[in-house]
Amino acid sequence: xxxxxxxxxxxxxxxxxxxxxxxxxxxxxxxxxxxxxxxxxxxxxxxxxxxxxxxxxxxxxxxxxxxxxxxxxxxxxxxxxxxxxxxxxxxxxxxxxxxxxxxxxxxxxxxxxxxxxxxxxxxxxxxxxxxxxxxxxxxxxxxxxxxxxxxxxxxxxxxxxxxxxxxxxxxxxxxxxxxxxxxxxxxxxxxxxxxxxxxxxxxxxxxxxxxxxxxxxxxxxxxxxxxxxxxxxxxxxxxxxxxxxxxxxxxxxxxxxxxxxxxxxxxxxxxxxxxxxxxxxxxxxxxxxxxxxxxxxxxxxxxxxxxxxxxxxxxxxxxxxxxxxxxxxxxxxxxxxxxxxxxxxxxxxxxxxxxxxxxxxxxxxxxxxxxxxxxxxxxxxxxxxxxxxxxxxxxxxxxxxxxxxxxxxxxxxxxxxxxxxxxxxxxxxxxxxxxxxxxxxxxxxxxxxxxxxxxxxxxxxxxxxxxxxxxxx
Amino acid sequence: xxxxxxxxxxxxxxxxxxxxxxxxxxxxxxxxxxxxxxxxxxxxxxxxxxxxxxxxxxxxxxxxxxxxxxxxxxxxxxxxxxxxxxxxxxxxxxxxxxxxxxxxxxxxxxxxxxxxxxxxxxxxxxxxxxxxxxxxxxxxxxxxxxxxxxxxxxxxxxxxxxxxxxxxxxxxxxxxxxxxxxxxxxxxxxxxxxxxxxxxxxxxxxxxxxxxxxxxxxxxxxxxxxxxxxxxxxxxxxxxxxxxxxxxxxxxxxxxxxxxxxxxxxxxxxxxxxxxxxxxxxxxxxxxxxxxxxxxxxxxxxxxxxxxxxxxxxxxxxxxxxxxxxxxxx
Numbered sequence: 192x193x194x195x196x197x198x199x200x201x202x203x204x205x206x207x208x209x210x211x212x213x214x215x216x217x218x219x220x221x222x223x224x225x226x227x228x229x230x231x232x233x234x235x236x237x238x239x240x241x242x243x244x245x246x247x248x249x250x251x252x253x254x255x256x257x258x259x260x261x262x263x264x265x266x267x268x269x270x271x272x273x274x275x276x277x278x279x280x281x282x283x284x285x286x287x288x289x290x291x292x293x294x295x296x297x298x299x300x301x302x303x304x305x306x307x308x309x310x311x312x313x314x315x316x317x318x319x320x321x322x323x324x325x326x327x328x329x330x331x332x333x334x335x336x337x338x339x340x341x342x343x344x345x346x347x348x349x350x351x352x353x354x355x356x357x358x359x360x361x362x363x364x365x366x367x368x369x370x371x372x373x374x375x376x377x378x379x380x381x382x383x384x385x386x387x388x389x390x391x392x393x394x395x396x397x398x399x400x401x402x403x404x405x406x407x408x409x410x411x412x413x414x415x416x417x418x419x420x421x422x423x424x425x426x427x428x429x430x431x432x433x434x435x436x437x438x439x440x441x442x443x444x445x446x447x448x449x450x451x452x453x454x455x456x457x458x459x460x461x462x463x464x465x466x467x468x469x470x471x472x473x474x475x476x477x478x479x480x481x482x483x484x485x486x487x488x489x490x491x492x493x494x495x496x497x498x499x500x501x502x503x504x505x506x507x508x509x510x511x512x513x514x515x516x517x518x519x520x521x522x523x524x525x526x527x528x529x530x531x532x533x534x535x536x537x538x539x540x541x542x543x544x545x546x547x548x549x550x551x552x553x554x555x556x557x558x559x560x561x562x563x564x565x566x567x568x569x570x571x572x573x574x575x576x577x578x579x580x581x582x583x584x585x586x587x588x589x590x591x592x593x594x595x596x597x598x599x600x601x602x603x604x605x606x607x608x609x610x611x612x613x614x615x616x617x618x619x620x621x622x623x624x625x626x627x628x629x630x631x632x633x634x635x636x637x638x639x640x641x642x643x644x645x646x647x648x649x650x651x652x653x654x655x656x657x658x659x660x661x662x663x664x
Numbered sequence: 665x666x667x668x669x670x671x672x673x674x675x676x677x678x679x680x681x682x683x684x685x686x687x688x689x690x691x692x693x694x695x696x697x698x699x700x701x702x703x704x705x706x707x708x709x710x711x712x713x714x715x716x717x718x719x720x721x722x723x724x725x726x727x728x729x730x731x732x733x734x735x736x737x738x739x740x741x742x743x744x745x746x747x748x749x750x751x752x753x754x755x756x757x758x759x760x761x762x763x764x765x766x767x768x769x770x771x772x773x774x775x776x777x778x779x780x781x782x783x784x785x786x787x788x789x790x791x792x793x794x795x796x797x798x799x800x801x802x803x804x805x806x807x808x809x810x811x812x813x814x815x816x817x818x819x820x821x822x823x824x825x826x827x828x829x830x831x832x833x834x835x836x837x838x839x840x841x842x843x844x845x846x847x848x849x850x851x852x853x854x855x856x857x858x859x860x861x862x863x864x865x866x867x868x869x870x871x872x873x874x875x876x877x878x879x880x881x882x883x884x885x886x887x888x889x890x891x892x893x894x895x896x897x898x899x900x901x902x903x904x905x906x907x908x909x910x911x912x913x914x915x916x917x918x919x920x921x922x923x924x925x926x927x928x929x930x931x932x933x934x935x936x937x938x939x940x941x942x943x944x945x946x947x948x949x950x951x952x953x954x955x956x957x958x959x960x961x962x963x964x965x966x967x968x969x970x971x972x973x974x975x976x977x978x979x980x981x982x983x984x985x986x987x988x989x990x991x992x993x994x
Contacts, residue, residue: 522810558811565950566807573946579935585978586936589944590968593878595958602875603964604944607971609979617975622944627951644972648965655961 260423264376265388267425268292269324270357274380275302275331275345275417276320277309286317290379290418291345292427294450295458296355298347301450302417303432304336305537307343311336311467312539319345324386327351335457338471339478339536339545340402340449341432343417344457360419362447363426369393377409377431377442379418389415393428397443401482401508401546402534404443405429411442420444472613475536475641478545479616483639483646486547491657499599499625499633501551502657504530509547523567524555536641542583544616544641549654551635561629568632572624575636577606584608584618593626597659600627605651610641619647621654633658669722670764671701671715680762689717693756694727707731707757715748715763722748722763731757786854793857800861801825829856839905851904859897863890871947878956880945887941895921936978 271293277286289306293299300321309317311333319331329347336343347354369375370393377389391409407420411434420429429444485508492503503511511530518524529550536545552571556564580586587606594603603623610616619642624634637654639647665687672680684691684701691700696710703712709729716723725745726733733740734755740746748754752763805821833852840848870886873879895917902913929939937943959967 520810521812561950563807563810565948569946569948572948573942577943579937580978585975587943588936588971588974588978590964590971591878591880591944592964592967593954593956593958594961594964596961600954600958602945602948605965605968606943607968607975609975611979611981614979624948626948626954629951632948648968651968652961652965655964 260374261376261388261390264421264423264425265378268360268378268419268421269386271360272324272378272386272418273300274322274383274386275300275306276322277307277317278320280316280318285383288380288383288414289416290414290431291321292360292378292417292419293357294344294359294427294454295346296359298350298354299334299359299454299458300331300345300347301360301419301427301430301454302343302345303430303445304338304341304343305432306417307333307336307345308537308539311343311463321345321347323357332462333467334460334462335453336467336471337449337453338474338538340445340453341537342430342445342450342453344453344460346462360421361426362451363422363424363428365448369422369428371395373422375407375409375420375422375428377407377411377415377418377420377444379411379415379431381412382414384414387415391440391442396446397533399506399508399510400534401485401532402536403446403449404432404534405446407442407444408440409442410434410440468612469614471538472610472615475545475613475616476643478536479639479642479646482545482547483642483650487649487653496553496633496661498628498631498661499553500597500657500659500661501528501553501633501635502549502637502654503528503551504547504549506530508532509549521558523559523564525552527552538613539583541581544610544618546640547650548638549635551633554632554634556630556632559630564630564632568624568634571634572602572622575620575622577620578608578618583611585611587618587620594623594655596656598662599625599658599660601625601655601658603655607644607647613641615643616641617644617647618642619650621651623655623658625658625660627660666766668766672762672764673701673703674760674762689715689722690725691715693761701761703756703759705757705759708759709757712756716745720747722765724748724754729757786850790850790854790857793854793861797857797861798826800864829853829860832856836901836904839901843905848904852901855897855900855904859893859900863893863897866890866893871945872949872953874945875947875949876953876955878954880941883945883947884938884941891921891925 273291273293275289275291277288278284279286286309287306289302291300291302291306294301304311307319310319314333319333320328321331322328329349329351331345332348334344334346363369373393375391375393377391378386379389380386381389389409389411391407394406394408397404397406405420405428407429411431415431418431419427420431422428427447427450429446430450431442432445433443435441435443486504489505489507491500492505494501494503509530509532511528513526513528515526516524527550529548531548531550532546534546535543538544554564554568554571556567559567577587577589578584585608587608589604589606591602591604594601601623603621606620606622608618610618619637619639621637622634623636625632635654635658637650639650642650667685667687668689669686671684671686671691671693673682673684675681686700692711692714693699693701693703693708694710694712695703695705695708699711708731709727711727712729713727713733714725716725723745724733724735724740724747726740726742732742735746735749736751736753748763752765752768754761754763801822805818809818809821833849833856836852836856837847837849840846840852866889867886870889871883874881874883874886899910899913899917902917903910906913932939
């Protein structure tokens with residue numbers, strides 16, 4: 192499964208993305224207009240051409256009118272649209288670019304946290320800059336961020352004299368929610384090739400997502416991150432944030448309410464001059480508290496295995512995928528279930544956190560015999576990676592023993608890693624394999640990223656208590 | 665006539681190449697035909713040195729020469745005529761001579777170390793070792809394959825280990841050939857088999873015991889035994905090459921293990937990894953092997969509490985090494 196890709200444009204990463212996702216599958220594609228790298232402007236210049244067949248059928252308006260409304264929205268919003276650039280501290284080379292929107296007449300700009308993350312985390316190496324559609328540039332200061340919802344506020348250090356005349360974006364009132372299928376318009380600067388407006392459809396909230404996100408059926412590209420998404424009246428309904436690499440026009444927006452809350456909280460705050468790590472840890476601790484509470488409140492699902500009860504989560508905010516090996520296999524047969532959350536919180540290029548994953552494998556080794564089964568089971572127990580020390584995390588430290596729950600004895604290992612820069616946060620991994628079957632068994636693994644130590648203990652207990660031995664099948 | 669001494673011309677390996685019986689002193693040594701001991705060495709002068717008997721024993725009297733006479737590494741100073749050293753060794757040009765005096769006490773007779781005889785005597789042991797190793801390897805292979813694996817695939821796996829072992833022992837045997845003039849293949853095979861078996865069996869057995877008692881430390885002990893057995897194997901191989909250097913080899917291997925092990929431990933400690941072995945015990949055995957009682961979930965989680973202290977220490981800022989590798993996710 193592919194991860195959501197964040198819409199920040201970084202030159203080196205971009206090449207990898209295009210080579211890996213863009214060029215290879217499109218080599219045999221029938222429509223060259225979809226070929227993004229060769230003709231980057233075409234899908235943006237003719238947004239209607241990119242619209243899906245369903246949209247064309249459903250929409251009674253003709254294409255001329257659609258383009259006209261995109262033009263109207265863009266014309267109305269262009270003076271408040273900006274590109275947010277992360278530059279190296281001592282030279283003018285850009286490290287990454289995103290987009291932003293003017294939301295305060297003192298030069299307050301709304302964007303994504305991940306657009307400004309380098310500056311937030313390493314102010315000694317990076318600085319922020321903006322450029323408007325009409326070419327005005329200047330320095331930016333970080334004001335506030337909401338790392339959980341991937342939002343940030345920045346302010347122009349020296350707002351240009353005519354800043355007030357540009358006006359600010361308004362938010363769509365919460366009282367008038369969008370209906371599925373309504374046309375909305377995303378603004379930004381995709382791949383740093385120029386400011387663009389992208390038409391798409393509002394398709395409600397993403398299902399089974401712990402953090403609310405709007406499903407936007409439109410083409411978002413790296414570089415558009417942080418740009419506003421507007422309704423027909425030019426009011427902000429969301430902020431560009433991510434897209435799915437394995438789909439087409441499956442894009443995600445941060446709902447406007449979180450941006451409004453952040454502005455209400457911090458519009459008049461002073462620029463951040465101290466390390467952001469303490470505040471970031473505070474926000475993440477708050478998030479993990481909610482996540483843990485909601486997760487532990489959910490009962491485990493019933494599993495169908497004759498002998499084992501295995502903890503499988505409800506799919507309220509997780510998604511489970513199952514697989515098994517062919518039944519004619521002469522070795523170990525297994526069935527696997529892999530449940531994880533779609534939303535992980537971006538901290539930096541190499542660290543995502545704030546999510547849970549539960550998976551298990553049920554083994555049937557009747558074709559192997561007891562000795563070989565033990566060998567295979569041990570192999571798969573040994574193979575689990577617990578990670579190594581990195582810039583962000585300590586090495587794992589483990590506790591292990593035989594654990595018994597509801598009649599099922601297991602070999603259990605519980606490993607934790609501490610966040611080196613975010614005090615109080617840990618990654619938890621619990622690995623457990625049953626040790627009561629001659630030729631059958633179950634191995635489960637639970638992962639929680641970015642939880643407090645106390646919640647790690649709670650989650651580990653909760654997880655292990657999901658195992659049981661069913662005496663009479 | 666009575667033999668007073670022997671003067672042996674030694675080759676590079678220290679074996680006598682030419683022996684001169686001495687019945688009267690002095691003895692003149694050099695390249696010239698009129699010398700008592702004629703050396704065919706271009707680095708020796710026509711009349712290079714004289715061995716003369718004085719009241720206090722035999723003395724070396726160097727004549728004028730370009731390369732002079734050396735005792736061990738020290739050259740004899742011009743004009744001096746030192747007594748013959750206890751070893752009886754001296755070097756003229758590129759030729760080493762050994763003087764044995766009739767008056768010297770003889771070392772007692774040493775027992776013959778005949779490698780071939782040794783091998784014959786140990787043939788039964790060797791056969792037993794080969795058998796055990798073959799069974800062990802077969803068991804390992806059987807464990808790791810699924811029923812119905814084609815026998816040709818099995819054969820490749822089965823034969824690669826003995827093939828490797830044969831090459832290993834052959835290389836050592838060539839070493840024996842060099843130093844001992846014997847192709848001591850079987851002796852090396854016995855060394856390799858013995859210690860490899862000790863290593864792998866110790867590792868496997870300690871892993872099982874560690875599982876049975878739920879004591880990962882026992883498995884770590886097994887790792888140490890493994891390393892120790894491999895070191896012993898190397899020492900025995902080297903001892904077969906040069907038996908008189910066993911002590912030096914023991915020191916060399918012990919230092920290598922200490923230094924290498926020390927560096928490894930330092931690195932692992934820096935990376936916050938366990939000093940020996942894996943992060944956790946990876947062995948899963950038969951249900952009947954388990955002796956340790958399983959603890960309830962609550963007790964297990966409660967006893968994990970000390971992790972917090974260790975981890976908060978590890979997370980402490982300080983030597984902030986930004987060069988630590990970052991996890992690449994995409």
